[in-house]
Structures are given as C-alpha cells and as structure tokens.
Amino acid sequence: MLDETPVAGGGLLHRRTLLRAGLGLGGAMGAGAAFGQSLATPPSMRVPGAGFSAYGQPAQWRGDIVREYADVQTPPIAGASRTPLHRLEGTITPNGLHFERHHNGVPNIDPAQHRLVIHGMVRQPLSFDLDALHRYPMVTHNRFIECGGNSGGLSRPEPAQATAGSIHGLLSCAEWTGVPLAILLEEAGLDPEAHWLIAEGADGAGMSRSVPVAKAMDDAVIALYQNGEPIRPEQGFPMRLLLPGFEGNANVKWLHRLKAVAAPVHTRDETSKYTDLMADGRARQFVLQYGAKSVILKPSFGLSMRGPGLYEISGLAWSGAGRVAKVEISADGGQSWAEAALGDPVLPKALTRFRLPWRWDGAPAVLMSRATDEAGNTQPARAEWMAQFAPGQFYHCNVIQCWAVDANGEVSNVYV
Amino acid sequence: MLDETPVAGGGLLHRRTLLRAGLGLGGAMGAGAAFGQSLATPPSMRVPGAGFSAYGQPAQWRGDIVREYADVQTPPIAGASRTPLHRLEGTITPNGLHFERHHNGVPNIDPAQHRLVIHGMVRQPLSFDLDALHRYPMVTHNRFIECGGNSGGLSRPEPAQATAGSIHGLLSCAEWTGVPLAILLEEAGLDPEAHWLIAEGADGAGMSRSVPVAKAMDDAVIALYQNGEPIRPEQGFPMRLLLPGFEGNANVKWLHRLKAVAAPVHTRDETSKYTDLMADGRARQFVLQYGAKSVILKPSFGLSMRGPGLYEISGLAWSGAGRVAKVEISADGGQSWAEAALGDPVLPKALTRFRLPWRWDGAPAVLMSRATDEAGNTQPARAEWMAQFAPGQFYHCNVIQCWAVDANGEVSNVYV
Numbered sequence: 001m002l003d004e005t006p007v008a009g010g011g012l013l014h015r016r017t018l019l020r021a022g023l024g025l026g027g028a029m030g031a032g033a034a035f036g037q038s039l040a041t042p043p044s045m046r047v048p049g050a051g052f053s054a055y056g057q058p059a060q061w062r063g064d065i066v067r068e069y070a071d072v073q074t075p076p077i078a079g080a081s082r083t084p085l086h087r088l089e090g091t092i093t094p095n096g097l098h099f100e101r102h103h104n105g106v107p108n109i110d111p112a113q114h115r116l117v118i119h120g121m122v123r124q125p126l127s128f129d130l131d132a133l134h135r136y137p138m139v140t141h142n143r144f145i146e147c148g149g150n151s152g153g154l155s156r157p158e159p160a161q162a163t164a165g166s167i168h169g170l171l172s173c174a175e176w177t178g179v180p181l182a183i184l185l186e187e188a189g190l191d192p193e194a195h196w197l198i199a200e201g202a203d204g205a206g207m208s209r210s211v212p213v214a215k216a217m218d219d220a221v222i223a224l225y226q227n228g229e230p231i232r233p234e235q236g237f238p239m240r241l242l243l244p245g246f247e248g249n250a251n252v253k254w255l256h257r258l259k260a261v262a263a264p265v266h267t268r269d270e271t272s273k274y275t276d277l278m279a280d281g282r283a284r285q286f287v288l289q290y291g292a293k294s295v296i297l298k299p300s301f302g303l304s305m306r307g308p309g310l311y312e313i314s315g316l317a318w319s320g321a322g323r324v325a326k327v328e329i330s331a332d333g334g335q336s337w338a339e340a341a342l343g344d345p346v347l348p349k350a351l352t353r354f355r356l357p358w359r360w361d362g363a364p365a366v367l368m369s370r371a372t373d374e375a376g377n378t379q380p381a382r383a384e385w386m387a388q389f390a391p392g393q394f395y396h397c398n399v400i401q402c403w404a405v406d407a408n409g410e411v412s413n414v415y416v
Numbered sequence: 417m418l419d420e421t422p423v424a425g426g427g428l429l430h431r432r433t434l435l436r437a438g439l440g441l442g443g444a445m446g447a448g449a450a451f452g453q454s455l456a457t458p459p460s461m462r463v464p465g466a467g468f469s470a471y472g473q474p475a476q477w478r479g480d481i482v483r484e485y486a487d488v489q490t491p492p493i494a495g496a497s498r499t500p501l502h503r504l505e506g507t508i509t510p511n512g513l514h515f516e517r518h519h520n521g522v523p524n525i526d527p528a529q530h531r532l533v534i535h536g537m538v539r540q541p542l543s544f545d546l547d548a549l550h551r552y553p554m555v556t557h558n559r560f561i562e563c564g565g566n567s568g569g570l571s572r573p574e575p576a577q578a579t580a581g582s583i584h585g586l587l588s589c590a591e592w593t594g595v596p597l598a599i600l601l602e603e604a605g606l607d608p609e610a611h612w613l614i615a616e617g618a619d620g621a622g623m624s625r626s627v628p629v630a631k632a633m634d635d636a637v638i639a640l641y642q643n644g645e646p647i648r649p650e651q652g653f654p655m656r657l658l659l660p661g662f663e664g665n666a667n668v669k670w671l672h673r674l675k676a677v678a679a680p681v682h683t684r685d686e687t688s689k690y691t692d693l694m695a696d697g698r699a700r701q702f703v704l705q706y707g708a709k710s711v712i713l714k715p716s717f718g719l720s721m722r723g724p725g726l727y728e729i730s731g732l733a734w735s736g737a738g739r740v741a742k743v744e745i746s747a748d749g750g751q752s753w754a755e756a757a758l759g760d761p762v763l764p765k766a767l768t769r770f771r772l773p774w775r776w777d778g779a780p781a782v783l784m785s786r787a788t789d790e791a792g793n794t795q796p797a798r799a800e801w802m803a804q805f806a807p808g809q810f811y812h813c814n815v816i817q818c819w820a821v822d823a824n825g826e827v828s829n830v831y832v
Contacts, residue, residue: 038531038543042618042672048491049521049620050649054482055474055512059653061527062646066470075464089641090556090593095510096471097645105465111477115454127454137728140506140759140769177506204464225505227643229513230478233466237475256458312553343556345761353556 004359008338010331011359012313015341058096067097068166076204077105080147082169085316086297091142091343091351093172095227100234101147101170103205103269107254111238114202116222120259123189130224130238136179139221141244142350144173144318146290148247148274152394154382154401159413164300167413168401171318173351174235176242178223181216185260194260198267199241202256209250210264210286211243219244219349222255244349245320246288247274247396277390290320292379293398294327294354294371305409308362313340314355319373323347326372327354333366333402333416334381340369348374360405366416367403382415420775424754426747427775428729431757474512483513484582492620493521496563498585501732502713507558507759507767509588511643516650517563517586519621519685523670527654530618532638536675539605546640546654552595555637557660558766560589560734562706564663564690568810570798570817575829580716583829584817587734589767590651592658594639597632597674610676614683615657618672625666626680626702627659635660635765638671660765661736662704663690663812693806706736708795709814710743710770710787721825724778729756730771735789739763742788743770749782749818749832750797756785764790781821782832798831 007014058065065088069081081100083093093099100106111130119125147170153160160167190213197216201207211220223231223242231237236253243250249269264270264286276284294317299305313331317324323346328337340354354369372378382399404414423430474481481504485497497516499509509515516522527546535541563586569576576583606629613632617623627636639647639658647653652669659666665685680686680702692700710733715721729747733740739762744753756770770785788794798815820830 035533035541035543038533039535039673042525042530044523044525044618044670045620045622047523047620048493049518049523051488051493051521052483052485052495052497052516052518053650054485054497056483056514056516056648056650057512058471059527059646059649060524061653065645067468067472069468069470072467077464077467079468081468081470088644089554090591090644092508092591092644094643094645096473098472100468100472102465102468105467107460107463107465108476109458109460111475114458117451117454119455125451127451131722135725135727137771137773138505138730175506175508202458202460204461206461227510228504228506228508229481229510230475232472233475234469234472237477254460257455306547309551311551314554345763347761355553357553 008330008336010365011361012329012331012338013357013359015339015356017357067100068169075105078103080170082165083172084165085169085171086164086300086303091173091316091353092227093174095174095229095232098172098174098232098235099147099170101248103207104203106233107203108233109202109238109254114238114256116239116256118184118188118258120261121191121194122260126184126188133179133222133224136183138177139180140175140177142173142175142347143242143244144171144349144351145248145251146171148249148395151397154397154399155386155394159415161301161413163302164295164297168295170248174226175228176221176223177225178221178242181220181222184222185216190260193262196261196264198259198261198265199252199255200257201252201254203254207249207252207269208267209252209270210267211250215243215246245290247290249274250288274395276395277393279388279390281390287396291398292319292324292371292373292377293317294369294379295401296367296369296403299367299405299411300403301411301413304411305360305405307409308360311358311360312355313358313367314353315369317352317354317369317371318350319371319377320349321373321375321377322349323374324352324371325374328370329356330368331358331365334368337370362407364407365405366414367405368400368416370400424746424752426781427777428745428747428754429773429775431755431772433773483516484585491521494519496586498581499588500581501585501587502580502716502719507589507732507769508643509590511590511645511648514588514590514648514651515563515586517664519623520619522649523619524649525618525654525670530654530672532655532672534600534604534674536677537607537610538676542600542604549595549638549640552599554593555596556591556593558589558591558763559658559660560587560765560767561664561667562587564665564811567813570813570815571802571810575831577717577829579718580711580713584711586664590642591644592637592639593641594637594658597636597638600638601632606676609678612677612680614675614677614681615668615671616673617668617670619670623665623668623685624683625668625686626683627666631659631662661706663706665690666704690811692811693809695804695806697806703812707814708735708740708787708789708793709733710785710795711817712783712785712819715783715821715827716819717827717829720827721776721821723825724776727774727776728771729774729783730769731785733768733770733785733787734766735787735793736765737789737791737793738765739790740768740787741790744786745772746784747774747781750784753786778823780823782830783819783821784816784832786816
C-alpha cells in the first residue's frame, strides 16, 4: 500500500506517499478496555452549551497561542510582536496573531477624519476619504508581509535555542483587499520625472519610506480589508500601503500621504535601519524585494518528537519575486535532498505550505528546508549568506534554518 | 482611456474596465482650501500610540461589524448567528465572524480528553486523540460552509427588507487544515457493505448526520485548524468534519464518533430538518451538495448609493459542485446580462469574489447576479425554484437575489 522507498537519506519518503498506521504510525489506538472508554458519552454531551457571541474568540484551551513581545510600557513604544508560526497550520495568519512592528505604538485613528493625500509631482493633487476609496475597483489577494529584520537572529555567532515563531515570526500572511494604487496615481497624473513616492504613516513616528513608482504602478494596493474584515489597528487601520513581496515597513501602515518625488529621500526609517552593511564597508540600501525563503515548523524547537515512526514534516515557504517553485528537504544535514509537496494552488507572494512524509528511525538527524522561487532564486546556506556582510548585519536574512533532532526526539537550532 | 461602451443594459461596463475619476467618479477631492486641511498633521501623529497585544481585536470604530443573532438565554440554545457579509470584503470570513448554527449551544471540550472514534462496520475500530491526529498528513484548502436553511427567507411571500448578511449570512469561508478522512478510514478498514457513516458531535444535542462513504473517501477532512489557528469553539473545537460543498450541519462539529453502517439511519437532525417537502407531497432527503449560487453585496439593502456616477458592483459566488465558471450581472431586472470579473484564482468549493464596473445614471434599476458552476449548474429564478416545492419549504434555497435601487440610491429587496 505504501511505497516506503526512501527518496533521500535519513528516511525521507516520496511527497505523494500517504501515511498508514499499519505501517508503524502508532498514533491510533485499537479496540480494548481503553478503547471502550473512548466510546463513553463525553461530559460535554450531558449539559447544554454556551450561547451565541457577536464576535468570537479562540478556545480557552488555546489561550497560550499568542504573539510574543517584550512588554514596553513607556512611550515611545517601538519594537515588534511575533506570530507563533510553530503553533499554527495552513498559510493564513488569523488577524489576532498577525505580527506587529511599531515605531511609536498603534495610533487610534477616527476613520471619518482620515484622508489619503496624493501630492507632490502630480498634475492634480488628490485627497480621498474612506467613502471615496470604496467606490473604486478593488482587488483581493493573499500576500505575506515580512519585517526586514526577520530571522536576523540566525546571524548571531551561536544558534539561539528558541521557537520558530521567536526566530522567524516577523512574518504573516493574510487575504488583503483594497484599491490598486496605479488607478489613483493615474488619476493624479504623475510627472514623468517622478520616479519615487514618499509614503508616510499617521502614527506618532511619522514612519516614512521611499517607494519606487515602478512598484506602485505594478501590484501595490491601498489595503482596506484583512482576511475579509476592516484592517486591524496594529496593521494600519483604516488603511495601509501593501507592496507585495517588499520588506515589511515599506508597507506603510496608517497611510495618510503619498508624495511624488524625483528620487528617494533617505528618510530616518530607511537609513537608520533596514540598510545592509556589506563586508567591504559600503551600505546597500533599498533592499526591498525578498528572496526565496522557507522554514520547517514541524518538527521545530519546542515541538519534540514522540518516538521513532512516521511523521509529516511541514513548514512554510515564500518569495518576494513571485511563486515558490520548489522546496527541498534534507534529513541528513544537507547531504541529500527530497522535494516536498506544495499546497494547491501555489500563490505568488503568499505563504506556501510544504509537506513531506518522514520515517524517523530514532537516530539523531538534522532537518533543513531550501526554497527555490519561479525566478530561480535559491535560499542560501548561512555561511554563504554571512560572507557578504560586515559583522553584525542581520537584515534581510533568508538563510537555511537547520533543526537537529536528538535520539530523545528533542529539537534544537543548529548551524551546519 | 476608459472604454465606456456598455456591455449590457442599465450602464454595465466591461469587466476589464478600470474606473477613472476624471470620468465622473467624483470620489476624490482636488486642490483647494479643504484639500489643504487634508495635508495638515493628523492628531494621531502628535501622540504616542498604544502598545503590543497578545491577541489583537478589531478597531473600536468597527465594533458594529458583528454576527447577528436572536439572544437566547435559556437552554437548549438552538439557533444561528449570521455573518455580516455586506460589511466584509474579499472571500475569507475572519474567525470571529464565521456564522454559527447550534442545536444545543457551544460545548466546552477539554482537548486532552477528546477522542475521535471510528467504529461499526470496520475491520479495526480506532480511537484517535489530538496528538495522534497531528502525526498524520494534512491538507489545507479554502472551503465555504453554508447552512441548509440559508437564504430561505427568499421563499416567503413578501421580500424581507433586510441586509444581505441577514438574508444570506448563514454562509462563511475559511482556510481549513486537517487530516483527510480517507486515510483514517483506510486504516480502520471499511467493510465493503458500509456505504454510510453516522457522524456524531459531542455537543448537548448529540447532533448526528448520515454521510455517504463516497464523500468521506473523496475530499472529506477532519478539520483541526481554521484560518491558520486551532478551530474555534463555535466551529467545533477541537475538531469538526469538513465535507466540502455539502450543507452546513453535515459538517458535524465537535466530532467524536464516526460509525460505519450499511444505510442512512435517518437521525433526528436529518428528518426533522434539512428535508425538502416537494410540491407533490413527497420529501426529498439528503440534499447534501449545494448548487450554484451568488449574491450582490455592494450595493445591497442598507448600503445606499451616493448619487449617479461610476461604482463597482461586487459580491460572492459559490457552488458545492466545484468552481464557479461565471457570474452574470443584470442592471435592468434580467433583460440583459454582462459577465463579471472573478477573483484570481477561482478555488473549488470556496467563495469567489466577483466585480463589475457600473455607471449608474441615477434612474431606478434592478440588480441581479446569476452564477454558473463548472458542472453547468445555473442559479434559478425564484419562481422556477419555488414551483418545485410545497408551500413553506425553504431549505437549500439558491434563487437569484434581486436588489432594486431607487432614484434616491436606496436599495431594497425585491422579487422580479
């Protein structure tokens, strides 16, 4: 029934193999005394349940699935909270768990007073309120957003023993709906010499980024809805700039102003941060589009294995360049690789779930995932990536994450 | 720039037409005194914002976007809450707003104690706890769930003046992740004579449905995750049966038992309800798979138009048979039709967003949408649908929804 011919070292099976318990899964329990107990009427069937709710919340039993953050009580509140990727499944991040990155906290904006202004090098400056934007055509797409500092911890000399969410959780994916920016810019009439836009948020930091007009005219969106409902305060209510595949803070939240200019203006937020210091002492700016990237979430640090047998390895892959073309998995520290199954459909600039069956023999193993995107970009090994940069540079880190599984099934973060 | 050649009566434009303000949109405001006000520093930029949160919530300004339900305080709590479709965008329903249908309230189930049992006509009865299920391969897909009673209000003699959410909101769509049921059934070893399963929930109603084995072996899933996070209590925590495209209550929530049997057992929940009484006095049972269906949400009752000009008509379409093949829109009460643009990609058994530009001339108009699925099913007119049934039968209603727009831009529910 099951073709267990290994497709790579360490017990990796073909991606179309389905697991069967008869082959040693050991998860299900057959008939017997304890089985009889399983058929007993559960207590929940003996009492009426709770009533309806206007806006539902997660199960109390899963109240520990939360964003991780350092508790800063004194303004300015600058920092981040992280999505607990290792506790989630599928590809969508529920709105309550989308990562946050603030430079002066979450502003409380009255949507009736909010305006989006397009000005600068345009034929006709324009101001839009929310009602006006709602008459424009909208588009809906799943898109990931990733902070430019995500996974930067892997640049440290020693591998942090931390969860996948803690290391890689400045990453989320939602179904975003909004108005294509190109339509608004065509209406304003861009000067042919206007090659950049300054995008400014209405938060206490006045967070600002220079955005290439080419991107604005391509697939940029004034996002008004996140997973179907109005965008959340932490994600920019009442509107944010969405630049699919571009680093997080360029997707300016609480967007209130787009000024057309000839050249980038080197705002504080694109010079003091999000700039890569290279090995030769030069600085690389405007590293906007993400490369190919992936991370195994099951198993990962904190999620231990329970004895030898069949498991599903699964995780997330993505690329700022478009679709993920393939994800390869190694269970022997990179000596051999097998191709994982990808979710159907694979969407561009969205998180893609990959899965591969694995028969773990109980011996120590090192798991790695390596994504390649449709543009041909492949995720680099850590040493290869590190060699480009000055010590301490950690932005835009897309190195291969390696997880070591020991004989007890405990998982740790390792550099290979 | 804009080809405004009408493609059907009443001002419908081609689905690839983009709206431009210069052509009468009137949404944007040009330069002037009020424009200068738009460029003033908003109050939110003068103060620091709020801090991080473990699990985020919607903006306070949108606290009125909630599920609609009759407040029942006395058990048994049986009824439904509805998704406010007319206030949402895109295709995903955020978990807090997924519709609810309970037959005795929402049970509070300790996931560590919960078991899924497969028994009856099987070679090997099996019991699974949550940990065991997590070792199996999983699949992730967007799927709609719709109550068998949804839209039944359109069978009443007079059209209810109510929102789209109130009429059609027993409908939601999420990204569901879980274990394919076929894998578990193969492991249990179904008797070849077992053609049905009894699926029972662990709620106070013991909600039970007979499910064809053919469906269980096709695309049924034991769903554990909803939009990335563990399934919500109202949707079946810790697990529900997901039968893509089948009527809502067959997707049994709080699933704890699947018993393989030879024939359907005619449970209370499939005989007292969800059965169609036909015009000739016979009853049609096990009407499980939904036909083609659609509803225009913008504009719709309660969302009035603000003067003549260009608008985007948008709404949702779906089918239990697979993908939506096309959605046609009429602005003249069904005399002429134009094809709407569909979201990309169109996913099977998931909600599909459709959109079409419309130049409203300010005269009264009747808007209709008509979905056709890839199996060739087309949404029927109300009179055609009603003719099949005995008076009062309202289940599985997929008739064309008609919205009348009057000269003031007010929208009402009409039968055409």
